[in-house]
Amino acid sequence: MSAPADTGGGLARFSINQETVRQLSLPDLAAACTELGIGGVGLWRDPVRAYGVAATARLVRDAGLTVTSLCRGGFLTATDPAERTRALDDNRAAVDEAAGVGTDTLVLVSGGLPPGDRDLSGARERIADALAELAPYAAERGVRLAIEPLHPMFASDRCVVSTLGQALDLAERFPADQVGVVVDTYHVWWDDRAPAQVARAGGDGRIAAFQLADWCTPLPAGVLLGRGLPGDGSVDFRVWRNLVEAAGYRGWTEVEIFNEELWARDGREALAETVERYRAHVL
Amino acid sequence: MSAPADTGGGLARFSINQETVRQLSLPDLAAACTELGIGGVGLWRDPVRAYGVAATARLVRDAGLTVTSLCRGGFLTATDPAERTRALDDNRAAVDEAAGVGTDTLVLVSGGLPPGDRDLSGARERIADALAELAPYAAERGVRLAIEPLHPMFASDRCVVSTLGQALDLAERFPADQVGVVVDTYHVWWDDRAPAQVARAGGDGRIAAFQLADWCTPLPAGVLLGRGLPGDGSVDFRVWRNLVEAAGYRGWTEVEIFNEELWARDGREALAETVERYRAHVL
Numbered sequence: 042m043s044a045p046a047d048t049g050g051g052l053a054r055f056s057i058n059q060e061t062v063r064q065l066s067l068p069d070l071a072a073a074c075t076e077l078g079i080g081g082v083g084l085w086r087d088p089v090r091a092y093g094v095a096a097t098a099r100l101v102r103d104a105g106l107t108v109t110s111l112c113r114g115g116f117l118t119a120t121d122p123a124e125r126t127r128a129l130d131d132n133r134a135a136v137d138e139a140a141g142v143g144t145d146t147l148v149l150v151s152g153g154l155p156p157g158d159r160d161l162s163g164a165r166e167r168i169a170d171a172l173a174e175l176a177p178y179a180a181e182r183g184v185r186l187a188i189e190p191l192h193p194m195f196a197s198d199r200c201v202v203s204t205l206g207q208a209l210d211l212a213e214r215f216p217a218d219q220v221g222v223v224v225d226t227y228h229v230w231w232d233d234r235a236p237a238q239v240a241r242a243g244g245d246g247r248i249a250a251f252q253l254a255d256w257c258t259p260l261p262a263g264v265l266l267g268r269g270l271p272g273d274g275s276v277d278f279r280v281w282r283n284l285v286e287a288a289g290y291r292g293w294t295e296v297e298i299f300n301e302e303l304w305a306r307d308g309r310e311a312l313a314e315t316v317e318r319y320r321a322h323v324l
Numbered sequence: 325m326s327a328p329a330d331t332g333g334g335l336a337r338f339s340i341n342q343e344t345v346r347q348l349s350l351p352d353l354a355a356a357c358t359e360l361g362i363g364g365v366g367l368w369r370d371p372v373r374a375y376g377v378a379a380t381a382r383l384v385r386d387a388g389l390t391v392t393s394l395c396r397g398g399f400l401t402a403t404d405p406a407e408r409t410r411a412l413d414d415n416r417a418a419v420d421e422a423a424g425v426g427t428d429t430l431v432l433v434s435g436g437l438p439p440g441d442r443d444l445s446g447a448r449e450r451i452a453d454a455l456a457e458l459a460p461y462a463a464e465r466g467v468r469l470a471i472e473p474l475h476p477m478f479a480s481d482r483c484v485v486s487t488l489g490q491a492l493d494l495a496e497r498f499p500a501d502q503v504g505v506v507v508d509t510y511h512v513w514w515d516d517r518a519p520a521q522v523a524r525a526g527g528d529g530r531i532a533a534f535q536l537a538d539w540c541t542p543l544p545a546g547v548l549l550g551r552g553l554p555g556d557g558s559v560d561f562r563v564w565r566n567l568v569e570a571a572g573y574r575g576w577t578e579v580e581i582f583n584e585e586l587w588a589r590d591g592r593e594a595l596a597e598t599v600e601r602y603r604a605h606v607l
Binding site: 165 | 444486514539
């Protein structure tokens with residue numbers, strides 16, 4: 042992770058994850074970032090491929106933006122050999138795209154249980170096997186794999202890695218410069234053991250990304266799009282910022298929110314409010 | 325917890341939580357239990373009070389049923405003094421009702437964060453303070469308080485106690501015959517640390533109840549009513565049954581499911597299928 046420069050206005054470490062303002066095209070996002078003094082963007086594979094990897098790299102370079110992460114690889118829990126081969130191939134492509142847009146961080150959402158499968162620890166072991174194949178490939182291309190624990194409500198269908206502790210148990214089987222973890226407030230805020238795990242991750246230099254979203258209820262059907270802007274929910278962001286900083290993290294703080302109300306608004310206005318919320322609730 | 329008798333048919337330890345078949349009136353539930361050879365029922369305060377505590381006690385005694393638990397007390401996290409006093413009064417009433425219907429187990433759902441509050445550990449401390457007031461009152465009436473950890477997706481609005489480990493950290497401040505914990509598969513199935521916590525709870529005689537529901541996705545809006553019958557989701561019930569038995573638990577297994585499709589069906593038919601699922605996926 043390249044360290045962010047202090048550009049003033051309190052946004053030195055602020056990065057906007059593209060999905061937060063998905064209504065903005067890549068060129069509009071780049072322009073809005075310049076206008077608002079934002080130095081970092083987290084990108085997603087689909088819009089990057091639609092715009093073109095090389096074109097995206099040019100666009101962000103010309104705008105002076107740092108790509109703080111690419112979302113996402115992962116889904117490494119298949120038992121079917123053909124599906125597993127496809128997943129590994131797709132993750133190598135994700136690594137290539139990460140290197141292509143110039144980021145050193147590929148976020149991994151590990152995958153859920155295969156249909157009819159009830160063995161969480163077996164699925165976690167298959168993730169370790171896949172990391173053993175992917176981590177050296179990524180390292181050769183200057184990309185670190187970042188295991189993101191997802192909230193336990195996603196354990197069956199999206200990510201069997203539910204806590205920072207589990208993510209570190211996996212990551213620590215590999216060199217710290219090859220496999221790190223993501224600390225996302227939305228996923229770990231409830232966990233009384235997470236603060237100690239942040240320290241564990243930081244001591245080893247494994248915090249690859251720090252992401253923010255607020256926890257809001259009631260959750261919508263499917264629970265994917267319930268994340269809120271800082272200040273709308275139950276997360277104490279300063280506590281988490283202090284934890285990662287105390288653990289030695291000096292990288293970017295990426296705001297990543299999936300929220301249909303936010304997506305329905307004018308993209309620049311939504312981005313400006315995200316910045317304001319960051320200033321009010323995180324700094 | 326009075327130990328269940330072996331009545332044959334594999335249902336020796338089977339208890340039906342009333343809410344699973346809430347479409348059945350208390351007399352219809354008692355009759356259906358007799359018909360199906362079910363020996364245990366978990367009751368809820370609202371229907372018990374509507375029918376009358378003494379009348380409920382007579383009904384279940386005449387039907388030869390054991391009341392395996394009363395749901396529920398709790399909601400002990402208020403900061404407002406008047407609200408806190410009301411909550412403690414309500415919990416004393418719940419203890420009285422538990423004693424009145426003849427159960428030794430009052431399930432506690434601890435409560436979420438007060439509006440605007442973001443301090444989970446402070447809320448957990450207020451629960452400990454409330455238990456210190458309530459546990460002796462309950463013990464004098466032959467009732468044990470059973471702290472139920474709820475899935476982390478309920479941490480903000482319903483229960484700040486999210487893991488079996490946290491529940492035991494609270495329970496162990498009190499004598500084991502005064503405060504125990506509930507092991508509910510729906511809430512703990514995802515947690516790789518839960519098996520060790522089941523052993524910890526069992527070694528100390530603190531497993532006050534064992535409840536079953538399956539984890540099914542996609543979750544519905546509000547996420548309260550997404551629980552499934554055994555076999556419909558991701559939980560390996562035999563693993564959990566073996567864990568509580570290995571920990572020394574010899575009490576009832578209470579099936580507690582909140583599911584609108586199940587509630588829309590004929591109550592006796594829904595109960596009969598619940599029994600069949602128990603035989604197929606738990607025994």
